[in-house]
Amino acid sequence: MRQIIEEQILPLVVKPIRYQGNEYNAVHKNWEDCAVRMVFAFPDLYEVGMSHLGLQILYGLVNDQPDLLMERTFAPWVDMEKLLREKGLPLFSLESYRPVRDFDFMGFTLQYEMSFTNILNMLDLGGIPLKAKERDDSYPIIIAGGPCAYNPEPLADFFDLIVLGDGEEALLKVLRLAKEFKKHGRIAKEEFLAEAVNYRGIYVPAFYEAKYGPDGTFREIIPLKPNAPAKVVKNVVEDLNKAYFPTKPIVPYADTVHDRVMLEVLRGCTRSCRFCQAGVLYRPVRERDPQTLVKQAKELVRATGHNEISLTSLSTADYTCVQPLITSLMEEFAEKNVGVSLPSLRVDAFSVDLAKEIQKVRKTGLTFAPEAGTQRMRDVINKGVTEENLMEAVTGAFRAGWTTIKLYFMIGLPTETMEDVAGIADLAYKVVRLGKQILKEQNIKKPVKVTVSVSSFVPKAHTAFQWAPQDTIETLEKKQQYLKSLIKDRNITYHYHDARLSFLEAVFAKGDRRLGKVLEKAWQLGCKFDSWSEQFKYDLWLAAFTDCGVDPAYYAYREIEFAEKLPWDHLVTGVRKEYLYQEYQKALAEKLTTDCRLDHCTNCGVCGDLKVKLVLQGRR
Amino acid sequence: MGTYRLEFSKGPEVRFISHLELMRAFERAMRRAGLPLAFSEGFNPHPKMAFASALAVGVTSDSEYLDLELREDLAAEEIKNRLNQSLPPGLKVKQCVFLAKKEKALMAMVALASYQAKVKLLSSLSQAELEKLSAALLQKTSLVIEKAGKKGPEAKDIRPGLKELRCIGIEDGWAEFTFAVQSGSEGNIRPEEVLKALKEIGQIPIEVDLAVIKRTGLFKKENGRFKPLIEPKE
Numbered sequence: 001m002r003q004i005i006e007e008q009i010l011p012l013v014v015k016p017i018r019y020q021g022n023e024y025n026a027v028h029k030n031w032e033d034c035a036v037r038m039v040f041a042f043p044d045l046y047e048v049g050m051s052h053l054g055l056q057i058l059y060g061l062v063n064d065q066p067d068l069l070m071e072r073t074f075a076p077w078v079d080m081e082k083l084l085r086e087k088g089l090p091l092f093s094l095e096s097y098r099p100v101r102d103f104d105f106m107g108f109t110l111q112y113e114m115s116f117t118n119i120l121n122m123l124d125l126g127g128i129p130l131k132a133k134e135r136d137d138s139y140p141i142i143i144a145g146g147p148c149a150y151n152p153e154p155l156a157d158f159f160d161l162i163v164l165g166d167g168e169e170a171l172l173k174v175l176r177l178a179k180e181f182k183k184h185g186r187i188a189k190e191e192f193l194a195e196a197v198n199y200r201g202i203y204v205p206a207f208y209e210a211k212y213g214p215d216g217t218f219r220e221i222i223p224l225k226p227n228a229p230a231k232v233v234k235n236v237v238e239d240l241n242k243a244y245f246p247t248k249p250i251v252p253y254a255d256t257v258h259d260r261v262m263l264e265v266l267r268g269c270t271r272s273c274r275f276c277q278a279g280v281l282y283r284p285v286r287e288r289d290p291q292t293l294v295k296q297a298k299e300l301v302r303a304t305g306h307n308e309i310s311l312t313s314l315s316t317a318d319y320t321c322v323q324p325l326i327t328s329l330m331e332e333f334a335e336k337n338v339g340v341s342l343p344s345l346r347v348d349a350f351s352v353d354l355a356k357e358i359q360k361v362r363k364t365g366l367t368f369a370p371e372a373g374t375q376r377m378r379d380v381i382n383k384g385v386t387e388e389n390l391m392e393a394v395t396g397a398f399r400a401g402w403t404t405i406k407l408y409f410m411i412g413l414p415t416e417t418m419e420d421v422a423g424i425a426d427l428a429y430k431v432v433r434l435g436k437q438i439l440k441e442q443n444i445k446k447p448v449k450v451t452v453s454v455s456s457f458v459p460k461a462h463t464a465f466q467w468a469p470q471d472t473i474e475t476l477e478k479k480q481q482y483l484k485s486l487i488k489d490r491n492i493t494y495h496y497h498d499a500r501l502s503f504l505e506a507v508f509a510k511g512d513r514r515l516g517k518v519l520e521k522a523w524q525l526g527c528k529f530d531s532w533s534e535q536f537k538y539d540l541w542l543a544a545f546t547d548c549g550v551d552p553a554y555y556a557y558r559e560i561e562f563a564e565k566l567p568w569d570h571l572v573t574g575v576r577k578e579y580l581y582q583e584y585q586k587a588l589a590e591k592l593t594t595d596c597r598l599d600h601c602t603n604c605g606v607c608g609d610l611k612v613k614l615v616l617q618g619r620r
Numbered sequence: 621m622g623t624y625r626l627e628f629s630k631g632p633e634v635r636f637i638s639h640l641e642l643m644r645a646f647e648r649a650m651r652r653a654g655l656p657l658a659f660s661e662g663f664n665p666h667p668k669m670a671f672a673s674a675l676a677v678g679v680t681s682d683s684e685y686l687d688l689e690l691r692e693d694l695a696a697e698e699i700k701n702r703l704n705q706s707l708p709p710g711l712k713v714k715q716c717v718f719l720a721k722k723e724k725a726l727m728a729m730v731a732l733a734s735y736q737a738k739v740k741l742l743s744s745l746s747q748a749e750l751e752k753l754s755a756a757l758l759q760k761t762s763l764v765i766e767k768a769g770k771k772g773p774e775a776k777d778i779r780p781g782l783k784e785l786r787c788i789g790i791e792d793g794w795a796e797f798t799f800a801v802q803s804g805s806e807g808n809i810r811p812e813e814v815l816k817a818l819k820e821i822g823q824i825p826i827e828v829d830l831a832v833i834k835r836t837g838l839f840k841k842e843n844g845r846f847k848p849l850i851e852p853k854e
Contacts, residue, residue, distance in 0.1 A: 006635070007832065008830060010636055011678050012830070016678070017638070017677075019636075020634070020635070020637070022633045022634060022708065022709055022710060023708065024645075024708035253634070253645055254641065255640075301651070302652060302654075305650070305652040305706070306648065307648075307651065336651070337659050338651075
């Protein structure tokens with residue numbers, strides 16, 4: 001198969017490098033020597049998937065076990081898919097060029113809802129029946145993890161098993177269990193799954209049944225098997241210093257989204273922004289020890305040859321040891337021309353100081369996310385950022401020589417008025433004026449450039465805003481146009497996202513099992529790569545909803561009562577529902593919640609219920 | 621401060637990497653090998669490394685060259701060994717020599733490139749027939765093909781730059797040609813252009829898009845003779 005693909009297909013496709021494999025540090029194990037074989041499937045392009053740290057962690061972890069093997073596959077771009085189908089060739093793994101069907105497991109990472117059609121397309125291209133119940137023991141077991149696994153209900157028909165939470169320990173347990181089963185020949189799927197649900201954080205959708213009321217609202221989900229837990233609780237790696245860490249990550253040839261060493265400094269964030277799902281899913285905050293990080297950075301640079309180390313996490317400026325860590329890394333690497341970077345900045349002067357320290361040479365733009373235009377709105381979402389913070393931050397940036405500032409905002413947040421929308425334009429103008437003044441004082445001739453990037457709020461499961469309705473597409477578009485009419489300045493560039501895509505994202509983020517048939521229909525009609533605007537086909541999506549008799553507005557536009565059961569209630573992040581609802585009420589009352597790292601415990605429930613704790617390496 | 625010239629090969633394992641990706645792969649391998657790279661000045665320092673010629677996506681090579689500057693002198697053999705331990709599969713340093721005196725830019729030295737191309741035959745022809753057709757093509761005084769230019773298709777005569785063209789064998793319906801063409805900044809000829817001429821002017825029924833092309837050598841011109849960019853020791 002490799003020969004046919006290399007000789008007859010790859011010369012004809014765009015960026016064949018996506019399918020070549022053979023990267024430095026890619027692992028090619030002997031197939032026969034490994035008891036259990038898994039293919040990691042990323043439902044998007046190679047260059048997106050290879051930027052995902054989770055892939056590198058699990059790939060290293062599994063391949064470090066002598067009895068296990070993991071290879072990779074990605075969603076082929078439409079040109080590649082067409083040629084594979086024309087030649088009757090299946091989706092294959094990059095390492096051994098084997099059909100994905102030959103593996104014991106095919107594991108998808110669920111990073112964003114709008115990649116779901118690609119999952120179905122990849123299964124189909126792999127010659128694997130889409131639905132779990134249509135797959136007998138001769139097919140791979142189809143599993144998933146990642147943030148969207150916390151509401152996998154729209155995908156319940158398609159997956160055999162879902163892993164909740166940090167996957168490092170749980171995945172190995174699942175694969176080792178499969179090894180036991182394989183001693184007796186094939187993995188008997190039904191028995192295997194029945195055994196696997198005894199492990200923490202393992203959810204087998206087929207072992208549950210969803211019930212709906214006569215009015216069509218979701219009622220409850222109940223276990224059908226005696227040992228299927230009523231509540232599936234996520235896995236938490238308690239000590240990140242002891243957690244597995246890949247020291248030999250794959251080094252892609254292709255220009256990937258994050259083409260650098262990814263050094264994970266901490267997991268979790270307790271800033272408690274009320275729209276943020278990651279802030280709930282990855283609790284509690286667990287920091288890595290700075291000495292461990294410096295050691296890992298050295299190993300990683302030696303093993304990859306990258307010239308940049310990115311300090312990744314949900315909010316790196318919050319790392320208690322960020323300053324000493326950066327100093328140590330700069331000392332270690334400056335001479336070797338290896339730079340340090342921060343993926344995002346907090347909106348404050350401290351973050352700009354950090355950026356100044358690390359960006360001594362490379363002056364790219366700086367990005368801040370105030371998220372909303374007025375103080376009232378920022379209080380609703382508990383952003384904890386004031387206009388003063390922003391002005392201090394950008395003052396620092398302009399004074400230090402940056403001339404390009406990117407600002408991220410959201411529209412459509414609960415309680416938002418047109419005044420709040422106008423506040424976005426006001427802030428942008430204030431930043432421009434400030435920038436012009438500072439550059440003039442400093443005699444810098446370059447023009448100030450401010451990019452305002454506005455996304456539409458998508459209420460997500462397990463957040464304080466899960467009960468809130470999303471703005472309709474019409475309202476969002478009206479707000480987008482209003483903002484456009486207010487921003488008439490050569491110094492400001494304004495971007496906004498397709499509101500129709502945000503709508504579908506909300507439908508699937510808060511969806512239930514009835515969406516499975518819509519998803520399948522949309523895929524049949526030709527939907528894939530939905531998050532790529534040139535591939536997004538909204539009319540086909542609408543046709544799929546109509547065809548299945550499902551009203552998408554039910555999922556996205558309803559204000560949900562607290563008493564109503566939610567389709568994801570049985571999947572436990574550790575943060576209590578009551579706490580989230582209290583946060584929703586506080587949002588409506590414009591009241592703030594503090595960060596438990598800085599102040600008292602906010603009783604979200606994670607530490608007590610999951611018997612874990614905050615791990616901080618220094619004082620703040 | 622020492623400058624070294626390296627000859628390396630790009631194998632089928634990395635056939636589909638672009639020139640930019642190849643340069644980055646070398647830079648990373650050098651860092652992994654712990655070589656004391658010399659960097660350019662300026663806002664975005666990059667290692668002082670210059671390649672002789674860009675190799676297209678899909679084309680492999682037996683013989684590519686790059687010049688490399690290091691902050692300190694190392695034995696040429698050590699550079700070769702250390703790099704070979706750090707390069708990804710498919711990239712291999714064949715030799716490394718210390719450049720005693722300053723030479724002109726590697727890229728400006730390249731005058732000729734030789735290739736080997738395997739192409740699928742769309743109808744059955746014997747090797748003798750193919751040899752005859754190739755020879756006939758070389759007899760022509762001009763070989764005008766169409767190439768994509770900045771403002772649409774342009775006509776290009778590749779005959780002046782085509783130095784050699786032979787069919788050397790047929791296997792399983794694939795014909796193998798070797799040819800040498802002018803290369804470098806002036807009058808550069810791409811291997812696909814030669815295949816296009818074979819098909820369109822020579823009327824040889826071949827599948828050009830799926831050709832498997834390998835560069836077999838890069839040469840400079842000295843006193844009217846073509847020589848490899850690292851001259852063999854006497």
